[in-house]
Amino acid sequence: MQVLKEEIRIKILESAKALFLQNGFDKTSMNMIAKKAGISKSNLYNYFSAKEEIFFHLTDRVHTEIRTVLAHLLDHESGEAFDYHKYLAWMSDKTIKILIKCREEMLLIMDCSKGTRYENTKQEFIFHLQQHFMQEFEEHNISIDDNCFMSHYIATSLMEGLLEPIRHNKSDEWIRKNIKMLIEYHINGYAQFFTDVIS
Amino acid sequence: MQVLKEEIRIKILESAKALFLQNGFDKTSMNMIAKKAGISKSNLYNYFSAKEEIFFHLTDRVHTEIRTVLAHLLDHESGEAFDYHKYLAWMSDKTIKILIKCREEMLLIMDCSKGTRYENTKQEFIFHLQQHFMQEFEEHNISIDDNCFMSHYIATSLMEGLLEPIRHNKSDEWIRKNIKMLIEYHINGYAQFFTDVIS
Amino acid sequence: MQVLKEEIRIKILESAKALFLQNGFDKTSMNMIAKKAGISKSNLYNYFSAKEEIFFHLTDRVHTEIRTVLAHLLDHESGEAFDYHKYLAWMSDKTIKILIKCREEMLLIMDCSKGTRYENTKQEFIFHLQQHFMQEFEEHNISIDDNCFMSHYIATSLMEGLLEPIRHNKSDEWIRKNIKMLIEYHINGYAQFFTDVIS
Amino acid sequence: MQVLKEEIRIKILESAKALFLQNGFDKTSMNMIAKKAGISKSNLYNYFSAKEEIFFHLTDRVHTEIRTVLAHLLDHESGEAFDYHKYLAWMSDKTIKILIKCREEMLLIMDCSKGTRYENTKQEFIFHLQQHFMQEFEEHNISIDDNCFMSHYIATSLMEGLLEPIRHNKSDEWIRKNIKMLIEYHINGYAQFFTDVIS
């Protein structure tokens, strides 16, 4: 019995996860989840008190971790010598780990959370990244227009780039390699960018 | 009469456009459109047979143009000397023009079409871009893993980058400047990328 | 075992009583009762076959007592000399005792029974009181309109007045004092009333 | 058509009013209203945007009037000579008029509004009446316990007494007569009360 309950609970979570990943939170109905889990709609509510509850049970832990990463990002002492390689190395390490460990949960939060209270997480992350880049620009006396657009673009592009590898069902190794590659790609564009503008 | 009719048709389209851009297709109801257009809900159906119809009338033409651009993209003779500057110059020209001319329609198709039969257009576009890049890679004997990811990433990044400037209500000049800037950014990352890998 | 069972039975009844008093019968769910009693919802049905059953077990005895009082009330020999002081003295005595002894059960029946088959008890009681007063009126040759309204009003007013003191968590003494006070209040209005009309 | 619409609107309001009066707001479902009005449940929402909306359309105007009466009640200058006859004469006049004119709406607000934002109106009214009586007590140096109970009781009793006549389907004349009678009844009980306590 205890076992059964757990089985169904897991079945619900798996069904919901699959559906959320496929259709997003809003376009996934309790009916769909119930049908996929092979139980009645009302029985769902014996396991989770609301649709959002299911979503949170799937993403809670990762959401906290994301917030932690964000906090670290903002802590980064900006006074020290500019070393993107180092910075991005740390970033890439930390990020790759979390991305690989929590692939689906990450996607839930970043791509499928419209309608939940996590729906702005990606935008917030991008915003903070952008702030970070703008600060870098300023420190290097670079001024392209208001810097706003380029920093936002790089932030978005990086963010989406980090998510892209986990959107496909590939091996951890494949993900790791590609993330590293894309970071390198950005470093190049970025560095060149500084050179061009400064010189 | 005929004139009046046309006025209403236009009013409907304008109202719908504004609402679709604000809320997306799915989250815009016929009620909202009717109210904004100042006519009755049922009268909408004298002008358009369904909600999707309104969306199509707003995006048809641009959608065709996009398809055309896509076709040209794929026609591009791959035999000639590799010249991304040239290629991207053409691309940037052509694209900037269409982006500026059809700002809102572009956004409708790319950002607000979930729920319509155009909802995959952006992904298709990205896919074709990716194909294109992969071909380039091949022609230059570059092989990074399966080339799949980097080409996909660059395609996505470029796509989103091109859309980003028109998401804000800025001057044509601002849009043009930023698109050029971001293309340059990519050329840098791109070129360097080849160099690194080749050398 | 038997002891345990009894403990749970009591726990259920106490929990239900508290909840019924707070929210009324309809707005109290089996879930709430189970949670408050610390047992499973389905186990409730091993003790009581339905929600109404719980309510009945809480109010049965008092309901019977009320019916008895009502019977006595109607038995009251109408032939003897009209002595409301005496009558009400008996009434007040009898009533105060039952009100104090069965405070909560009384409130359950009178204030919280909507949705159960006792929901009309208060109205019935008032109706009988009214009948009684009408009889008195008749016996004293008083005729105010059809006597209907005033007798009903006095009945209602008395009823509510008797319930009001026990609605608050005060001492028995406080209840007793206030019930006496309100009966006196009514005797005054009542007596004067007769005087006015007769003279 | 315009006529039809109005007919149905009226039909809905009448059906809803009858059901609200019979079962109260909470226990009346949109299904019941629709069925009674002879239309589909969803069609209700073309006329009223929510269940509460229907209730408000039925009670809005009267609710405002009640608030006005309440305001006047509080304005009453307490310094002048104690003249309950005069005070209650005004009260009875004003009240009788509103009670007769808006019988059903009054009952909706006072008896059937649980679940709406008007659900506390009766209690508020009683509370203000109570405050008023307590003030009177104080001015006449009467102190029965804390005066709280008796003033509350008289307030409640009066309130319920005023409502009682309109709870039945009788003539205006019948209502008027009975309200006057009950006020007289209270004056007697009240006056005597003062006398007893003071002397």
Added chain:
DNA sequence: CATGAATGAGTCTTCATTCAT
């Protein structure tokens, strides 16, 4: 005895669409 599992009927509300006039 106890409970986890299950459900069907019900709650209010939304919405794209149809139809008669």
Added chain:
DNA sequence: TATGAATGAAGACTCATTCAT
């Protein structure tokens, strides 16, 4: 053409109750 009227299917959620273990 224009619109008021109408609706069925769907949305999330609640609840008293049943049943197998």
